[in-house]
Amino acid sequence: MDRIEKGKGPPGLTSLNCYCLFRVRYMLPCKHIFHEHIYESNKLLSSEAWKGFQGMFEESGYEIYEGRESSIEFVETKQQKEAEDRRLTVVELTERIRDKYWRVEELGDTKKTGDFISKLETSLKPIISNN
Numbered sequence: 787m788d789r790i791e792k793g794k795g796p797p798g799l800t801s802l803n804c805y806c807l808f809r810v811r812y813m814l815p816c817k818h819i820f821h822e823h824i825y826e827s828n829k830l831l832s833s834e835a836w837k838g839f840q841g842m843f844e845e846s847g848y849e850i851y852e853g854r855e856s857s858i859e860f861v862e863t864k865q866q867k868e869a870e871d872r873r874l875t876v877v878e879l880t881e882r883i884r885d886k887y888w889r890v891e892e893l894g895d896t897k898k899t900g901d902f903i904s905k906l907e908t909s910l911k912p913i914i915s916n917n
């Protein structure tokens with residue numbers, strides 16, 4: 787549940803029609819549906835809804851996934867790759883900042899370290915402040 791809670795803001799679903807990758811691909815309730823159901827006002831996962839999901843597999847088992855795979859795979863791969871690239875860029879930037887900090891810290895000059903940190907804070911403020 788922790789991951790759902792900390793996830794991005796809820797999309798405010800009013801029905802089970804979420805178009806995220808997980809929902810489209812597996813046709814099962816995704817984290818957005820769970821988030822809405824658990825933390826927001828729309829109780830999407832009624833016993834009726836669950837029956838629907840169960841029935842989906844009772845009728846045709848895993849065959850419901852067949853024929854869908856190839857077209858979705860391509861989209862997922864491209865999107866995932868782009869997301870991964872973005873993630874790596876942020877990780878790299880964070881590491882370079884940390885690296886730089888340790889280099890300054892290791893000089894043992896309290897003033898220099900303090901200057902570095904306040905410079906860092908000033909530079910990052912527009913990025914990390916909530917507005």
Ligand SMILES: [Zn+2]
Nearest residue numbers: 804806816818
């Ligand atoms: Zn979703």
